[in-house]
Amino acid sequence: MLRYFLPQRGALLAAGAISGTVQGPTGNRGNVCVTAMLDGDTSQAGAWGSAVTNDPDGTYKITGLLGGENYLVRFDDCGGWAEDGGYLASEWYDNAISQPAATKVAVPDGATRAEVNATLAPYGTITGTVTNAATTQPVEGVCVAVFDVSVF
Numbered sequence: 001m002l003r004y005f006l007p008q009r010g011a012l013l014a015a016g017a018i019s020g021t022v023q024g025p026t027g028n029r030g031n032v033c034v035t036a037m038l039d040g041d042t043s044q045a046g047a048w049g050s051a052v053t054n055d056p057d058g059t060y061k062i063t064g065l066l067g068g069e070n071y072l073v074r075f076d077d078c079g080g081w082a083e084d085g086g087y088l089a090s091e092w093y094d095n096a097i098s099q100p101a102a103t104k105v106a107v108p109d110g111a112t113r114a115e116v117n118a119t120l121a122p123y124g125t126i127t128g129t130v131t132n133a134a135t136t137q138p139v140e141g142v143c144v145a146v147f148d149v150s151v152f
Contacts, residue, residue: 014110016067020117021058022075024088028058029120031079032088036062039070039104052078067109072102075118088120095119 022032035050053060065071077088092102093116107113130142 014067015063016065016107016109017061017063017112018065018071018073018105018107018116019061019112019114022053022060022117023058023119025122028056030056030058032058032120033076033078034060034062035074036065036071038066039072061112065107067107070104070106072099073105073116075120077120087123089123091118091120093118
């Protein structure tokens with residue numbers, strides 16, 4: 001059994017784990033990257049554990065995490081386009097769109113925190129026509145970019 005010594009706690013702790021199932025629009029979804037980040041750790045040294053849901057049943061398990069600590073869990077579609085909804089939007093646990101809004105997952109000492117599940121939704125789409133302001137005629141060859149305003 002993997003153990004960690006945390007000087008700040010003066011304790012030897014057994015490694016913990018996080019597990020769950022990821023779904024897409026039509027059911028369980030494999031090939032999703034699941035990442036756990038130690039809450040409050042800015043160095044990331046030894047704080048990350050990750051797993052990929054390679055199986056079609058969508059299950060994952062991230063092991064070797066610090067027991068007794070809180071983690072933030074992120075789900076990213078690593079498989080690309082799929083028939084059950086195309087590209088799927090990333091999210092943080094529990095259905096959060098940003099890290100600050102994520103629900104913390106407490107990892108037990110020497111045990112697994114189960115049922116950390118996610119349901120990923122397809123990305124939205126934006127459609128329209130760029131027109132000349134003077135003539136209201138469509139303009140060809142225009143590059144349109146979309147930005148997340150919460151980042152700026």
